[in-house]
Amino acid sequence: MDDFISQLQSPAENVYGESDLILMKKAYINEKAAPELLEYQTDLLARLQDQVHNQEDTVANTDSTHAEGSLVRAIWRLELARAKHLLRAYLRTRLIKLERHVTAVLDNPAMQARLSPLELQYAKDYFVKTGLHLKDAVLAHMPEEFNSLVRQSNVSEGHDMLSAPNLEAHVFVRVLEDRGAVNLDPEGDDVVELNKDDLYIIRYEPIRDLLKDNWVELV
Amino acid sequence: MPVDPSFSPYDLEFFAEDDVVKIVPSFSLPTFSHSSIRCIGGAFGPFKPNIPVEVPLWLAVALQKRNNCRILQPDWLNTETLQEALDQEKNTAAVFHRLPFHYLEISKILFLHAKEAFGTDLLKVKELVGDICKVRLSKINAGLQVLQGPMTVKLNNLSAAECNVIRPFFQGALDRFHLLASVCLRLLP
Amino acid sequence: MAGGAVRGARQGGDYYSLDAVLAEETLIPCMFKCGSRGVGRALDPSSGAEDVKPRAAAELPLWMLQALTSRDMLAVKVPRWYGEKMRRKIQAGAGVENLRLRCPYFYDVALALHATDGAPSVADLVISTFRSRYKEILTKAHSNESPKEMARIEALLSVEEAALFNAGRASLDALNRWRFGGRANPTRTRAKRRLDGAPVNGSR
Numbered sequence: 121m122d123d124f125i126s127q128l129q130s131p132a133e134n135v136y137g138e139s140d141l142i143l144m145k146k147a148y149i150n151e152k153a154a155p156e157l158l159e160y161q162t163d164l165l166a167r168l169q170d171q172v173h174n175q176e177d178t179v180a181n182t183d184s185t186h187a188e189g190s191l192v193r194a195i196w197r198l199e200l201a202r203a204k205h206l207l208r209a210y211l212r213t214r215l216i217k218l219e220r221h222v223t224a225v226l227d228n229p230a231m232q233a234r235l236s237p238l239e240l241q242y243a244k245d246y247f248v249k250t251g252l253h254l255k256d257a258v259l260a261h262m263p264e265e266f267n268s269l270v271r272q273s274n275v276s277e278g279h280d281m282l283s284a285p286n287l288e289a290h291v292f293v294r295v296l297e298d299r300g301a302v303n304l305d306p307e308g309d310d311v312v313e314l315n316k317d318d319l320y321i322i323r324y325e326p327i328r329d330l331l332k333d334n335w336v337e338l339v
Numbered sequence: 340m341p342v343d344p345s346f347s348p349y350d351l352e353f354f355a356e357d358d359v360v361k362i363v364p365s366f367s368l369p370t371f372s373h374s375s376i377r378c379i380g381g382a383f384g385p386f387k388p389n390i391p392v393e394v395p396l397w398l399a400v401a402l403q404k405r406n407n408c409r410i411l412q413p414d415w416l417n418t419e420t421l422q423e424a425l426d427q428e429k430n431t432a433a434v435f436h437r438l439p440f441h442y443l444e445i446s447k448i449l450f451l452h453a454k455e456a457f458g459t460d461l462l463k464v465k466e467l468v469g470d471i472c473k474v475r476l477s478k479i480n481a482g483l484q485v486l487q488g489p490m491t492v493k494l495n496n497l498s499a500a501e502c503n504v505i506r507p508f509f510q511g512a513l514d515r516f517h518l519l520a521s522v523c524l525r526l527l528p
Numbered sequence: 529m530a531g532g533a534v535r536g537a538r539q540g541g542d543y544y545s546l547d548a549v550l551a552e553e554t555l556i557p558c559m560f561k562c563g564s565r566g567v568g569r570a571l572d573p574s575s576g577a578e579d580v581k582p583r584a585a586a587e588l589p590l591w592m593l594q595a596l597t598s599r600d601m602l603a604v605k606v607p608r609w610y611g612e613k614m615r616r617k618i619q620a621g622a623g624v625e626n627l628r629l630r631c632p633y634f635y636d637v638a639l640a641l642h643a644t645d646g647a648p649s650v651a652d653l654v655i656s657t658f659r660s661r662y663k664e665i666l667t668k669a670h671s672n673e674s675p676k677e678m679a680r681i682e683a684l685l686s687v688e689e690a691a692l693f694n695a696g697r698a699s700l701d702a703l704n705r706w707r708f709g710g711r712a713n714p715t716r717t718r719a720k721r722r723l724d725g726a727p728v729n730g731s732r
Contacts, residue, residue, distance in 0.1 A: 136381035290513040348706030508696030
């Protein structure tokens, strides 16, 4: 029975290999399940967007007057719809996270480097617009000592006005390659053994780098 | 508020549609190379009448809807294998039987679009999948109940839908345990 | 890192979280270590006095404590909902206690108090409270109780617990709706039970 299952378990290992669409799906799942914004998948997005454009051209240039062409065109259209759905879901998930953590992202060059140029522009615009809105709605009505967002943020304890992702949040994670013992806290009192196909619910922070280097994926 | 990391059951169904199933086509594509459809996700086929071929579930369902193929019953989704899985599931409290990661999604799609594949077994197979799901969910629940503090929990062989259904509660509870414990530790003398 | 504990109360450092703001409105019993001039009416509109005398008792909102205790102006008392009586009740089994009535933000307020210098220790109490109530919340969230019973249970939970409880219910409802084609909504518990055979937790 395990044979049948291994065929179905992971599309990556099926006869059609690991296409960019499958990679995109995994990138989307990782992005959705991770508490912080992950690195923008520049190459993958560029490749997939290219393939979508090419496929759209092919569809437009295929004769659909006979049954064969009409069937294949319908299939292509269906797959295109799936691909676009996935691209939109990925980009939209990133925008939601970006809006939620916009101040923390703009405050940190390493975080900014994870954005696409369009996302960075979006973040800046969003920050300016929400800032103006807060000013109109609240700050303009405050005494002078309290009417600056930046000043308030700087004096607030723990910088809690910069809404940062919670890296201590727990995530569901699947191990892709045998990794062996991994420390979960700096003192090394809490060690967990990560073997291929293990599924854990675990704090995000200790597996952050493993996710980046593809030792694990989120579920 | 943190960003919601949960998927809807329909998201999971979408993900499951990339898994492959075997079909028997009733058509061929003589004017296309290798009688295949060159898609973004791969060159699916070759499609030749009565020659079984593996394709992603979304494609299988689309072809079946146009009466261009017959979907075959997957080997793991028959009464014998499922009965065996159900028995194993009942006999082990802490271990989960290995099923396809998307077993619930795949079976739901096939029960809807490929009823013929199951012949007279359809009801029995449906019932077995339902029973397996029920036993597993109650095992998961029992496992979650013993949680007493912050910890890393191994969930090997849990399916996509099972992970997703416990995610909001389990993640929230572990986050809360961790937060309480870490504050307590930090402030101890 | 003091910010960490404050962040706890603020739900992942979210300044804009409504719950964090509401939690900080919780009134905490305190005693002034020194007198303060001109603030009597601001702290308590029913007070006739302009000034607050040394050793005067007052109930101050949580957000005010940090600033005052750090200047050694204030002694914070243990709110009664973290007191000895509560401790004994928790030890006897906390399942039935109405936390919503005692302190809606039972856990977040405890964490914030803990982070405030000079506040007495309440963390071990709230950890054992959560530990002893967690199982009940889980079982009930995944049970097939009537909407009325669900509402009754929810009313006993603190806001933090209720969030967990409702999240657990919502994800199970979503799964059942998907599996059984939108018919298994909470108002049709009986229909759900028939379709599913038995409650999913199998415990009753």
